[in-house]
Amino acid sequence: MARTTGQPHRPTPASASPAPAAASAPARVREESEGGPASSGTPTPVTGPAEGGPASSGKKRKKTRGRVTVPTAQAIRDAAELLRPVVRRTPLELSSRLSNRVEQAVYLKREDIQVCRSYKVRGAYTFIAALPEEARAKGVACASAGNHAQGVAFACRKLRIHGKVFLPATTPRQKRERIADIGGRWITQVIGGEAFDDAAQAAAEYSRESGATLVPPFDDAAIVAGQGTVALEILDQLPEPPHTIVVPVGGGGLLAGVALWVKTHAPATRVIGVEPEGAPSLRAALEAGRPVSLQNVESFVDGAAVRRVGSVPFDVVRDLVDAVVTVPEGAVCTEMLDLYQTEGIIAEPAGALATAALRGYLPEVPTGPVVCIVSGGNNDVSRYADVLERSLVHEGLRHYFLVTFPQQPGALRFFLEEVLAEGEDIVLFEYVKKNSRETGPALVGIDLAAASGLERLLQRMDGSPLKIEKLAPDSAVFEFLL
Ligand SMILES: Cc1ncc(COP(=O)(O)O)c(C=O)c1O
Numbered sequence: 054m055a056r057t058t059g060q061p062h063r064p065t066p067a068s069a070s071p072a073p074a075a076a077s078a079p080a081r082v083r084e085e086s087e088g089g090p091a092s093s094g095t096p097t098p099v100t101g102p103a104e105g106g107p108a109s110s111g112k113k114r115k116k117t118r119g120r121v122t123v124p125t126a127q128a129i130r131d132a133a134e135l136l137r138p139v140v141r142r143t144p145l146e147l148s149s150r151l152s153n154r155v156e157q158a159v160y161l162k163r164e165d166i167q168v169c170r171s172y173k174v175r176g177a178y179t180f181i182a183a184l185p186e187e188a189r190a191k192g193v194a195c196a197s198a199g200n201h202a203q204g205v206a207f208a209c210r211k212l213r214i215h216g217k218v219f220l221p222a223t224t225p226r227q228k229r230e231r232i233a234d235i236g237g238r239w240i241t242q243v244i245g246g247e248a249f250d251d252a253a254q255a256a257a258e259y260s261r262e263s264g265a266t267l268v269p270p271f272d273d274a275a276i277v278a279g280q281g282t283v284a285l286e287i288l289d290q291l292p293e294p295p296h297t298i299v300v301p302v303g304g305g306g307l308l309a310g311v312a313l314w315v316k317t318h319a320p321a322t323r324v325i326g327v328e329p330e331g332a333p334s335l336r337a338a339l340e341a342g343r344p345v346s347l348q349n350v351e352s353f354v355d356g357a358a359v360r361r362v363g364s365v366p367f368d369v370v371r372d373l374v375d376a377v378v379t380v381p382e383g384a385v386c387t388e389m390l391d392l393y394q395t396e397g398i399i400a401e402p403a404g405a406l407a408t409a410a411l412r413g414y415l416p417e418v419p420t421g422p423v424v425c426i427v428s429g430g431n432n433d434v435s436r437y438a439d440v441l442e443r444s445l446v447h448e449g450l451r452h453y454f455l456v457t458f459p460q461q462p463g464a465l466r467f468f469l470e471e472v473l474a475e476g477e478d479i480v481l482f483e484y485v486k487k488n489s490r491e492t493g494p495a496l497v498g499i500d501l502a503a504a505s506g507l508e509r510l511l512q513r514m515d516g517s518p519l520k521i522e523k524l525a526p527d528s529a530v531f532e533f534l535l
Contacts, residue, residue, distance in 0.1 A: 068405045072493065074490055077331050080102075091464070091470070092262045095319060103436075108403060112343045121270075123274060123365075123368075124274040124275075124277040124278050124281070124309065124313055125274075125278070125313070126275065126281075126313055126314055126317040126318070128275070128278035128281075129278050129281035129282055129284075129285055129310060129314050130285065130314060131278070132175070132179040132275075132278045132279045132281065132282050133282040133285050133286075135178075135182055135187070136175055136179065136279065136282055139168075139178055139211060140167060140168045140174055140175055140178065141166070141167050141168055142286055143162060143163045143164055143166060143167050143286070144163050144166075145160045145161070145162050145163070145286075145287060145290040145291065145424065146160060146161050146163060146229065146396075147159070147160055147161075148160070148161050148396060148408075150391065151331045151394045151398065151408060151411055151423075151425070154411055154412075155411055155415075155418070155419055155423060157420070157421060157422055157423055158420045158422040159297070159408075159411065159422070159423045159425065160291070160295070160380075160422065160423070160424045160425070161296075161396070161398070161408065161424075161425055161427050162283060162286070162287055162424055162425070162426045162427060162430060163398075163427055164283065164404070164426060164427055164428050164430075165398060165399065165400055165401075165404050165427045165428070165429055165430030166262075166430065167430075168207060168287070169200065169203040169204055169206075169207050169235060170200075170203075170261065170429060170430040170431045171200035171203070171204070171356075171401075171404070171424070171428060171429030171430065171431060172280060172307060172428050172429070173199075173200040173201050173203070173204040173205050173270075173280075173429070174203070174204035174208070175204075175279040175280055175282050175283065176204065176270075176271070176273075176275070176276035176277070176278075176279035176280045176306055176387075177195075177201060177204030177205045177207070177208050177268055177276070177279070177479060178204065178207065178208040178211070178212075178275065179275050179276065179278055179279030179282075180215060180268055180269075180273060180275040180276050180279065181193055181205070181208040181209065181210075181212055181266075181268060182208065182212060183275055184214075184266055188266050189212070189214050189390060190487060191263065191264040191265050191266070192214060192215035192216060192217065192263070192265040192266075193205065193209065193214060193215075193217075193265055193266045193267070193268050194216065194218070194219065194256045194259050194260050194263075194266070194267050194268070195216070195217075195218055195219070195256060195267065195268040195269075195270070196218075196219040196220075196245065196249070196253040196255070196256035196257075197218065197220075197270060198220050198221060198224040198252075198486070199355060199356055199431070200250070200356060200429050200431060201268075201270040202218045202220070202228075202232050203231060203232055203235050203431070205218065205236075205240075205268050206218065206232050206233075206235040206236030206239070206240045207235050207236070209236055209239040209240055210235065210236050210239045210240070210250050212519050213239065213248075213478050214239065214535060215239055215240075215241070216236065216240050216241070216268075217240075217241050217242075217243055217256070217259060218232055218236075218237060218240055218241070218242050218243070219243050219244075219245035219252040219253070219255045219256035219259070220242055220243070220244055220245065220252055221244070221245065221246060221247060221248055221249050221251060221252045221391070222244050222246065222247055224244075225433065227433060229242060231431075243255065243259070245480065247256060269363070269452075270303075270304055270306065271303065271304030271305055271306030271307075271359075271362075271363045271365075271366055272306070272363030272364060272365050272366065273306075273363075273365055274365055276306050276365075277306050277309045277310045277313070277365060277366055277369065278310060279310070280307040280309070280310035280311070281309070281310025281311060281313055281314045282305045282310070283307065283310065283311060283426060284310065284311040285314050285315035285348065285522040287424050288314070288315070288318055288319055291422070291424075293422075294318075294319030294321065294322045295319075295322055295352070295421065295422040295423060295424045296322065296323060296419050296420055296421025296422055296423060297322065297323040297324075297325060297415075297419045297421070297422075297423045297424070298311060298315060298322060298323070298324050298423075298424045298425075298426070299325045299327060299407040299408075299410050299411070299415070299424070299425045299426065300312075300324065300325065300326055300327065300337050300356060300407060300426050301326075301327050301356075301357050301403050301404070301406035301407050301422065301428050302326040302327060302328045302362075302377065302406075303332075303356055303357040303358070303359040303368050303403065304334075304359045304361075304362050304363045304366060305326075305335055305362040305363050305366030305367060306363065306366050307426070307428065308324070308326045308335075308366065308370055308374060309365070309366035309367075309369035309370050309373075310499075311324060311426070312324045312369060312370060312373040312374050313369055313373065316373045317438065319521075323375045323376075323417075323419075324373065324374050324375055324414070325374070325376050325377070325378065325410065326374055326376070326377040326378070327377070327379070327380055327406045327407055327414070328357060328377065328378070328379050328380075328406075329351065329353070329354035329357050329358060329379065329380065329381075329382055329385065329402075329403075329406065330351075330379045330380060330381045330382060331349075331350065331351020331352075331353065331354070331358065331382055332347065332350045332351060332352075332357060332358040332359060332360075333347070333361045333379050334346075334347050334350075334355065334359050334362045335367075335370065335377050336360055336377055336379060336534065338361075338362050338367055338371075339371065339377060343364075343367070344361050344362045344363065344364055344367050345361065346360050346361045347360050347361070351382060352381060353382045353385075353402060353443070354385055354401070354402040354403050354406065355401075355402065355403065356401065356403030356404075356428075356429060357402070357403040357406055375416075376416040378410055378414050378415065378416060379414070380406060380409045380410050380412075380414050381447060382402075382443060382447075383443045383444060383446060383447020383448070384409045384412050384414070384447055385402050385405050385406055385409045385446065386402075386440045386441070386443040386444035387409075387412070387448060388400075388405040388408050388409035388412060389401075389402065389405040389432070389440050389444075389445040390409065390440065390441065390444055392405055392427070398430070399430045399432050400427055400429070400430055400432065401429045401430060401431050401432040402432070402440075403428055403429055404427050404428045404429040404430055404432075405427070406413060406428075407425035407426050407427065408425045408426070408427065410425075411423070411425065422518050444498065446526055448504060449501075449504030449507060450500060450501050450503075450504055451480065451498060451499070451500050451501075452498070452499050452501070452507065452523065452524075453481070453496065453497070453498050453499075453508075453523075453524040453530075453531065454496075454497045454498075454499065454521050454522060454524065455494045455495070455496060455497075455521070455522040455524065456468060456494065456495050456519055456520070457493070457494045457495075457498050457519060457520035457521070458484070458493060458494075458495060458519065459519075460493055464519070465520050467517070467519070468517075468519060471513070471517060472510075472513050472514055472517050472519070472521075473499070473510075474506075474509070474510070476501065476502035476506065477500070477501055477502075477506065478499065478500045479497060479498065479499055480498040480499065480500050481496065481497065481498030482495060482496075482497055482498075483495060483496040484496075484531060496530075507514055511523070
């Protein structure tokens with residue numbers, strides 16, 4: 054929900070675990086795969102002995118078709134070996150803007166410039182590369198319009214495996230073209246219904262009928278291991294472990310991988326998960342003690358707007374993560390603009406979640422270096438108008454009003470001259486003259502030079518004979534505008 058003022062709030066973090074994982078804490082293992090696209094074939098590389106640390110001491114490992122399904126730190130090390138010649142070891146860069154903001158060194162892990170412009174390729178490649186020969190021959194499938202599909206397409210081309218990507222009919226052409234470019238002749242795109250859920254169902258049906266392996270976006274041990282390689286690189290790239298690592302959360306795959314590696318190798322480092330305010334599926338799962346489906350999801354932070362977190366990631370995250378916080382979508386937009394204007398980084402909304410948390414949403418003030426994972430850079434340029442709008446509203450710089458003008462000459466001039474002041478600009482004016490009525494409402498958008506100017510504007514409005522109603526950012530009209 055967008056906010057009326059630019060004041061960041063500090064939500065109570067949903068504490069995943071009051072104390073960071075004790076090295077002896079066993080990672081609990083789920084009994085059944087719940088929610089999210091299911092994996093129809095769990096590949097092998099997660100079977101190796103764990104190298105110690107939190108997950109390795111788990112005794113209740115569940116085996117699926119003879120394979121261990123719990124992610125381990127050793128699997129992350131194996132995945133890093135596998136991925137070394139395939140993906141980029143992305144840079145870890147100091148951000149002076151964010152360092153000034155939190156008065157600690159803040160580093161950005163630049164997964165926005167990863168192969169396919171997001172970390173998702175790490176998990177997809179790790180999963181597909183581990184498929185045995187007979188599974189490879191039957192091909193793979195996934196349902197995704199975003200970064201996961203690009204990662205799958207990349208892995209299919211590299212490994213010369215046929216893949217089918219199921220997309221909803223609403224997928225923009227630019228995304229289809231990216232997937233086609235990356236996958237070449239190894240990828241076929243299939244329109245699987247109107248909404249994402251239809252595409253997911255079509256992919257699952259196809260997998261059942263054809264024997265193709267479904268590549269899950271997050272709910273799988275090999276996927277978690279691949280994503281965890283981001284953390285392995287971060288600890289390698291710093292002379293000392295950081296105080297805090299901030300990680301964006303959708304289905305929880307990246308957070309689980311990062312937490313597993315960090316709590317094994319740098320247990321004092323705080324691991325914080327960040328969700329968009331409109332899709333707090335991990336917070337809901339932590340409150341319920343198991344993954345649950347959200348009724349409503351605000352889809353703006355696509356990638357992280359997931360209805361239900363994965364069971365495999367949840368079992369890791371519940372035991373190892375220090376806190377999970379939510380950030381309003383408007384703050385994510387302001388952060389996207391700052392990343393673009395100051396660091397020259399094109400971040401997609403989910404890619405800006407972690408750094409957005411530094412705008413007052415962390416559960417505690419960091420007392421040492423901080424690493425934020427900039428997880429993806431696939432932002433469509435056409436989204437920037439929406440991003441700017443949401444940012445202005447969130448910062449309290451743009452407001453909307455219904456102004457009822459008497460239908461008589463001079464009413465508009467009165468509004469402009471007597472109600473508005475210097476630095477208050479009309480950015481939207483929608484008015485339909487109706488001959489049968491004496492008055493007519495207009496929808497008016499006004500930009501302020503500073504958020505603090507709102508009070509004076511409201512006073513002038515109150516003192517005028519015009520009927521003026523301020524639209525609340527969570528009103529239905531507002532949702533129509535944005
Ligand atoms: C750029 C980006 N960041 C974060 C996420 C969330 O990741 P996870 O589902 O592993 O929690 C995604 C998921 O697709 C993503 O594309």
